[in-house]
Amino acid sequence: MIHQDSRTLLEVRGLRAVVNGIEILKGIDLTVRSGEVHAIMGTNGSGKSTFAKVLAGHSAYEVTGGSVIFEGHNLFDLKPEERARAGVFLAFQYPIEIPGVANSHFLRLAYNTVQEQRGQDELDPLEFDDFVREKMKLLEMNPDFLDRGVNEGFSGGEKKRNEILQMALLEPRVAILDETDSGLDIDALRIVTNGVNQLSTKDNAIILVTHYQRMLNYIVPDFVHVMHAGRIIKTGGKELALELETRGYDWVSAEQRAVAGA
């Protein structure tokens, strides 16, 4: 929701990044304010997921130009774990499995690490158990998730729910959801998006990275950005997503080429 007294959370200017010597991001500009929901759409290979990983600090990507200011600080001064503790959250497209590590243990460690950073109380296992069970209701998760290994043998939908559960626990300032809708059936999509909506406040912001308009029926974006060849080439309101759904992406890049040629 766009509102009057919002603050700038994330300011991306001319961001460039390479992986394996190939430039993927070629100058991205994006401003995200508190309370806003942004959708970043685009075809495969347009650089959407790379953008998400660069913001979170994946070591395989090298930033070669531009800047990102997160709440007044240079984001690239922070290590990945410091970004997470400062409130940058990435819901993974493909969450990894960690066999033998109980989900409850992992979730509590992540939670307490962030709490410590914020100067707030850490929770012991019993306190945390009560706390996390409450959050799990939001995502209609079975409590036996806590005893299973982290993502171990989880279905695609279960993994995505587990990601959003972590978002609920860590209460980030900026949450980037990388194709959280992929691999979800209709019911799971409803549950996950409902969870995200409840976590959206006037103090945080959400960036949805997606191929499809489908998810935007549930989480209504304030801005829709179209990404193509490592740049954001068009920005509009939620109606842009519907237009993309009916017309595809080609017309946007054609339009952009026309503008560039003019």
Next chain:
Amino acid sequence: MSAVLQNLVNQPYKHGFVTEIESDIAPKGLNEDIIKLISTKKNEPAWMLDFRLQAYQHWLTMEEPKWPNVKYPKIDFQAISYYAAPKSKKKLNSMDEVDPELLRTFEKLGVPMHERAALAGVAVDVIFDSVSVATTYKQKLAEVGIIFCSISEAIQMHPELVRQYLGTVVPVGDNYYAALNSAVFTDGTFCFIPKGVKCPMDLSTYFRINTEESGQFERTLIVGEEGSSVSYLEGCTAPKFDTNQLHAAVVELVALDNADIKYSTVQNWYAGDENGLGGIYNFVTKRGLAKGVNSRISWTQVETGSAITWKYPSCILRGDNSVGEFYSVAVTNHYQQADTGTKMVHIGKNTRSTIVSKGISAGHSNNSYRGLVRIAPTAAGARNYSQCDSMLIGDKCGANTFPYIQVRNQEAKVEHEASTSKIGEDQLFYFAQRGIGSEEAVSMIINGFCKDVFQQLPMEFAVEATKLLGFKLEGSVG
């Protein structure tokens, strides 16, 4: 491999220091005179000397095994001193009488024994360079008829028991290193649990190698009579040296009808520096004989140290319905080499065995699992389940699995599973994205990987083992 991973594995050995206690060292070299000297020094009966000389004769005819997947320069067995004993040989009645320098060593190792003994109720038979200097809780154990003492003492005080069982599981000519050990072992532990007695506490021995270039030849014999049970813990750590130290221990376990012996090891001997220089050569023969019906032998090991590990704790399942178990975590880093595994030999009917092996390789190390499951024609209804998992950290290390399976009974059921995984950037990134740094992430991944084995360890040991793995792999991930 990123810098963080590198740093994690490259921490210096934390237990590297030498305690200055005067040692009484035999001249270098091995011959019958040296063996006689050892036997005389230890005031042994004639049958013991015969045992040693017989072993020595076998050894002379044998060759060092060449089949392990490890490389090291040829050992000059004549350049080793086979006997070293602290000069203060006075028998001690309490911890107060122990050399304060020795106590300080234990402090440095984080093994405050008196506290440990008192708080945990663990009886610790301290082995310090071959001679026992303190034994605690012996009194309490004696009340229920348990004998827990050094093997030298047992040879003096309970010769008939030692003579009855010594060398019955690992014969004097069993293999090159076992023969060597049988000829020259200087001390070790003897434990006897009489009929029907459940040992009221975990028994524990801390080994420590201290004299430079003194080979260590420990001998352990544990006998569980009918219906008895015992849990035995062995933990090791050693000071830092540049020259390689040979260690060739022999451990024999005998379980009679319905007896249960659980043997747990956490091994952290000096592994050499980050360039692979120095470090202990650990050539160990460990074998348990499940002799009686319904008996059970269980090995749990956490191997983190030594430049070279050559070790196959095994079970001979002779009694009908007997059970053998092997749970192992072997960690190698830098230039460490490990060739370790187990043998499960099924002879009795309906014998069952379980093998769970977790190998973790980092740095330039090489980690091999080698295991044999043999089902004899007599072992109708025998079952085995083996699981061998390897984890690689970085791209310069190696992991191998060599399973040997010989089945000669059609009713037997043998299962083998294996997997290989790798800690990579993506795992660490996932943790980092949740605020968790790489050291903690690696520790968590590893502990998750080893969970099935750690669960088998006694509580205190499990905590120690978890920390130890963290130390060993610090700096390896990045």
